[in-house]
Amino acid sequence: MADNSDEHERTMAFAEIALGQIKALRQPAIPRNYEVWYTYATGYNQALNQAINDALAREQTLSAKTLDEIYDSYLSPNRLTERIDSVGAKVVDEIDQVMSMIDAAVGKTSIYTESLVNVSERLGNAADREALRAIIEGLVRSTREVEQTNYTLEARLKASKQEIHQLQENLETVRNESLTDPLTGLANRKYFDQMLDRAVTEAKSTREELSLLLTDIDHFKTFNDTYGHLTGDQVLRLVAQAVQQNVKGQDIAARYGGEEFAIILPKTPLRQALTVADHIRRAVASKELIKRSTGENLGRVTISIGVAALRDGELVQALIERADACLYAAKRNGRNLVICETDPETKPIAESRVA
Secondary structure, eight states: OOOHHHHHHHHHHHHHHHHHHHHHTTOOOOHHHHHHHHHHHHTOOHHHHHHHHHHHHHHSSOOHHHHHHHHHHHTOTTHHHHHHHHHHHHHHHHHHHHHHHHHHHHHHHHHHHHHHHHHHHHHHHOOSHHHHHHHHHHHHHHHHHHHHHHHHHHHHHHHHHHHHHHHHHHHHHHHHHHHBOTTTOSBOHHHHHHHHHHHHHHHHHHTOOEEEEEEEETTHHHHHHHHOHHHHHHHHHHHHHHHHHTOOTTOEEEEEETTEEEEEEETOOHHHHHHHHHHHHHHHHTOEEEOTTTOOEEEEOOEEEEEEEOOTTOOHHHHHHHHHHHHHHHHHTTSSOEEETTSGGGHHHHHHHHO
16 A cells, blocks of 8 residues: 555645635635545545536536535435435335225225125115116126226335335445445445455354455556546546456455555455456556547556455454555565565565564
């Protein structure tokens, strides 16, 4: 991963851009405004950036109301909760309506049953043909009313089934959004943390092997500083695509943070994990980066990868730290490398940390 000084410089650059926008538009430097503009500066939330660009094109500035709307739509921690609550309320409303119709249908069925009993008595007392016809016509009307009620209920149940199915899909979409990185389409850090905990627990219970890859884009800050954040986003998507294409089945690829990615490889020994890591490294290095706005060839991107396998009785954080140490060794020894703990390049790090 990037060392602390690189991370400091990169985040300070984002902070300067954010404060510059606030100053240029003469907005209050409150935390909400800073968060909006800092996120805009990183370029990691494309939807937010597009919303801001559209608003600026329309208004030439961003009013407090517009900033509120953008924050609520793209950054508010309550956004997903509100959307889930909305879906839940719709499901409850749909169920209430169906239950009301069922109650009405049951009521009409009870009335119909009572009328059948009355018809039986009246048939026995019918004095002539006209009286008998009137009784039968009344019975036919009641039967048609019940049939119509049942038909309406059946249609409503069918429509409700489709509506609830759509609401389930909406809920799944919300869930996926909460666990997916919007820029790369990979799992986000939240999902990674959950799945790594689960994978480690399962590996311990089944006594199967588990490996973890941590990867970092080499010289990513230089790309951002030289070509801008849109090109930086393109680099992130390029690497994410290479990662996704080289994992399969139950493997889990995630954006770990910034320009860092992580891959969980259940039931995978260290040697096999190294092969996967090198395939990813080669896949990234083989792609040429073309700047979309100009068609300029920007050369090739490389990544460094650290690989660690779970040890008996090891905690999740210890596994991450060992993979991180291997990644640091790969960066330290020239980048565009895959390093694991058995490689000699990791020894100087281990010795220096002991010292």
